[in-house]
Amino acid sequence: MEKLLEVKNLEVSFQTYGGEVKAVRGVSFDLHKGETLAIVGESGSGKSVTSQTIMKLIPMPPGKIKGGQILFNGEDIVKKTDKQMEKIRGKEISMIFQDPMTSLNPTMKIGRQIMEVLTKHQNMSTSTAKERAVELLRLVGIPMPEKRVIQYPHEFSGGMRQRAMIAIALAANPKLLIADEPTTALDVTIQAQILELMKDLQSKMDTSIIFITHDLGVVANVADRVAVMYAGQIVEMGTVDEVFYDPRHPYTWGLLASMPSLDNDDKSELAAIPGTPPDLIHPPKGDAFAARNQYAMAIDFEEEPPMFQISETHFAKTWLLHPDAPKVEPPEAVKRRMRKLASTFEKPVLVQEGKS
Amino acid sequence: MAKYITKRLLYLLFSLYLIITATFFLMRLAPGNPFTGEKQLPPEIQASLNEHYGLNKPWYVQYGDYLVKIAHWDFGPSFKYNSRTVNDLINDGFPVSLFLGVEAILIALALGTLLGIIAALKHNKWQDYGAMIIAVLGISVPSFIMATVLQYFLAIKWHIFPVARWDSFMHTILPALALASTPMAFIARLTRSSMLEVLANDYIRTAKSKGLGQTAITIKHTIRNALLPVVSYMGPLSAGIVTGSFVIEKIFGIPGLGSHFVMSISNRDYTVIMGVTVFYSIILLSAILLVDIAYGFIDPRIKLTSGKKGE
Numbered sequence: 001m002e003k004l005l006e007v008k009n010l011e012v013s014f015q016t017y018g019g020e021v022k023a024v025r026g027v028s029f030d031l032h033k034g035e036t037l038a039i040v041g042e043s044g045s046g047k048s049v050t051s052q053t054i055m056k057l058i059p060m061p062p063g064k065i066k067g068g069q070i071l072f073n074g075e076d077i078v079k080k081t082d083k084q085m086e087k088i089r090g091k092e093i094s095m096i097f098q099d100p101m102t103s104l105n106p107t108m109k110i111g112r113q114i115m116e117v118l119t120k121h122q123n124m125s126t127s128t129a130k131e132r133a134v135e136l137l138r139l140v141g142i143p144m145p146e147k148r149v150i151q152y153p154h155e156f157s158g159g160m161r162q163r164a165m166i167a168i169a170l171a172a173n174p175k176l177l178i179a180d181e182p183t184t185a186l187d188v189t190i191q192a193q194i195l196e197l198m199k200d201l202q203s204k205m206d207t208s209i210i211f212i213t214h215d216l217g218v219v220a221n222v223a224d225r226v227a228v229m230y231a232g233q234i235v236e237m238g239t240v241d242e243v244f245y246d247p248r249h250p251y252t253w254g255l256l257a258s259m260p261s262l263d264n265d266d267k268s269e270l271a272a273i274p275g276t277p278p279d280l281i282h283p284p285k286g287d288a289f290a291a292r293n294q295y296a297m298a299i300d301f302e303e304e305p306p307m308f309q310i311s312e313t314h315f316a317k318t319w320l321l322h323p324d325a326p327k328v329e330p331p332e333a334v335k336r337r338m339r340k341l342a343s344t345f346e347k348p349v350l351v352q353e354g355k356s
Numbered sequence: 357m358a359k360y361i362t363k364r365l366l367y368l369l370f371s372l373y374l375i376i377t378a379t380f381f382l383m384r385l386a387p388g389n390p391f392t393g394e395k396q397l398p399p400e401i402q403a404s405l406n407e408h409y410g411l412n413k414p415w416y417v418q419y420g421d422y423l424v425k426i427a428h429w430d431f432g433p434s435f436k437y438n439s440r441t442v443n444d445l446i447n448d449g450f451p452v453s454l455f456l457g458v459e460a461i462l463i464a465l466a467l468g469t470l471l472g473i474i475a476a477l478k479h480n481k482w483q484d485y486g487a488m489i490i491a492v493l494g495i496s497v498p499s500f501i502m503a504t505v506l507q508y509f510l511a512i513k514w515h516i517f518p519v520a521r522w523d524s525f526m527h528t529i530l531p532a533l534a535l536a537s538t539p540m541a542f543i544a545r546l547t548r549s550s551m552l553e554v555l556a557n558d559y560i561r562t563a564k565s566k567g568l569g570q571t572a573i574t575i576k577h578t579i580r581n582a583l584l585p586v587v588s589y590m591g592p593l594s595a596g597i598v599t600g601s602f603v604i605e606k607i608f609g610i611p612g613l614g615s616h617f618v619m620s621i622s623n624r625d626y627t628v629i630m631g632v633t634v635f636y637s638i639i640l641l642s643a644i645l646l647v648d649i650a651y652g653f654i655d656p657r658i659k660l661t662s663g664k665k666g667e
Contacts, residue, residue, distance in 0.1 A: 057565055083569075090567035097565075102558040105577050107655055116576070117566045152656045168566065 431631030457598030472547025494541025
């Protein structure tokens with residue numbers, strides 16, 4: 001498959017009064033055409049910063065890309081100027097945000113907000129753009145689009161607003177859609193509708209999607225591949241099956257174990273990961289997760305673990321995969337879902353530095 | 357909409373009635389009367405003056421008479437200026453004050469929003485600091501000092517504008533600038549802080565993610581939303597400014613309404629106090645009404661209905 005996006009060793013920092021916050025610390029991943037990659041992780045893990053950096057939407061300053069490359073269609077986005085980015089944003093890459101209540105301009109009609117993209121990137125005249133805006137609203141499942149197009153955002157419900165956001169994002173047929181927790185602010189039934197809509201539109205338009213979420217249920221529903229982020233790094237990455245049925249990183253175990261499931265008996269308590277994420281002004285020595293990790297070994301506090309490869313597509317950044325590491329048992333809730341996958345290598349392979 | 361405006365007009369009349377009543381009685385409570393002066397008048401003359409102006413009647417009759425007269429837009433004769441009515445004073449002075457005021461408002465609005473927008477877009481850069489220094493100067497330097505400084509440099513030293521008086525358009529520029537300096541500075545600060553607030557909104561990021569440039573984002577998405585606080589400030593500001601400024605009018609020798617406001621109080625010129633107060637109130641109340649209507653056009657979330665305000 002053709003690679004649409006390649007992120008290599010991306011480092012992003014924010015200069016604050018307290019010091020330099022290293023929000024993203026060497027993230028690498030790639031994305032194929034038509035693929036959906038989910039990035040999961042708790043708040044502050046750097047998933048939103050990573051995705052906004054791809055569009056260069058982080059405020060600079062205080063934000064700064066300290067290193068790495070973002071290759072989109074082979075061109076490095078990091079080097080592009082703001083003027084060049086204007087041709088990419090909305091046209092090649094577009095974004096749906098978390099809160100549809102605040103992401104639309106309250107004093108501008110929905111139609112105009114869609115038309116802006118069309119007149120900017122598709123060179124449409126106002127009247128053609130207006131017709132197209134109605135079509136787009138119909139496409140995202142908004143009833144009576146002719147009437148809705150001249151309404152203001154406050155006349156839309158939350159789910160409708162997110163549909164309108166999707167219409168804006170897809171207006172110029174972008175190659176990459178970044179969805180930053182698009183369903184977090186919506187209630188569950190609307191969530192399901194929005195996810196359904198996104199999957200449907202993806203198959204129609206052949207867009208690649210980066211889906212940022214902390215909801216593993218959503219991940220299982222939409223993603224082809226999953227990247228688990230912790231403290232500004234990707235700690236495990238693999239196909240949905242690999243991450244859900246054969247997780248290797250103790251942080252992923254923690255996330256999966258803390259997911260409520262219908263199979264859970266009512267006696268066992270829902271697990272939680274103890275502690276809080278580390279301070280990214282002074283990232284800890286060794287493995288950032290060590291302090292919260294019940295499986296942590298002495299080396300975790302001393303040296304950062306390298307990336308190990310478990311299959312062609314599955315990677316994890318933990319010392320537990322080292323040949324000398326003791327055999328450990330994942331938590332009960334994770335063990336229950338574990339499956340032997342055919343693609344797994346005999347033995348985890350150490351990935352050479354700088355690649356993943 | 358029509359229903360809303362009718363309702364607001366009724367409220368306006370009611371507020372006006374309260375203002376008239378309060379002013380009427382507060383004025384009578386103040387010691388002295390229009391005819392106390394350096395020289396004590398003989399009691400007979402005092403009595404005949406009182407009779408001439410109806411001041412010998414009981415207070416409730418005076419009050420009732422006054423209400424009836426006001427309803428006919430008759431503010432009565434001035435006690436101090438012989439043979440001139442309060443209507444005359446207003447008719448002569450108001451057009452001048454109005455012209456000066458509107459000119460000052462336009463200057464304040466144009467320069468103020470411009471400074472504020474520049475300051476917000478160049479947040480924490482030298483343009484921002486520069487604009488805010490101008491704003492602080494404008495707020496802290498009183499208008500009469502600004503007026504004399506302007507007169508000294510622009511009129512006396514460089515002979516660009518006339519020093520004083522009210523003859524041609526050139527004469528209006530210096531007083532308008534002096535009058536505009538404080539509101540301009542205030543509008544600049546208001547615009548800046550409100551722009552910064554709007555710029556931090558999620559929908560600005562959305563606009564950026566659509567690929568819009570800085571100019572398009574500022575014009576289409578920021579300014580309109582940032583101007584609401586400025587619009588609400590325009591109500592009281594315009595009422596205050598178009599009804600005249602005592603100090604500026606004195607300095608430049610302008611025959612406006614402002615001086616009557618102040619002089620009438622020390623003169624205990626009952627009818628003038630009442631007249632200009634009522635006139636001022638009418639302007640203020642209508643300005644506020646206009647601002648509220650303008651709100652509805654700027655922010656569609658504010659619905660002008662006769663019940664509650666929308667959302």
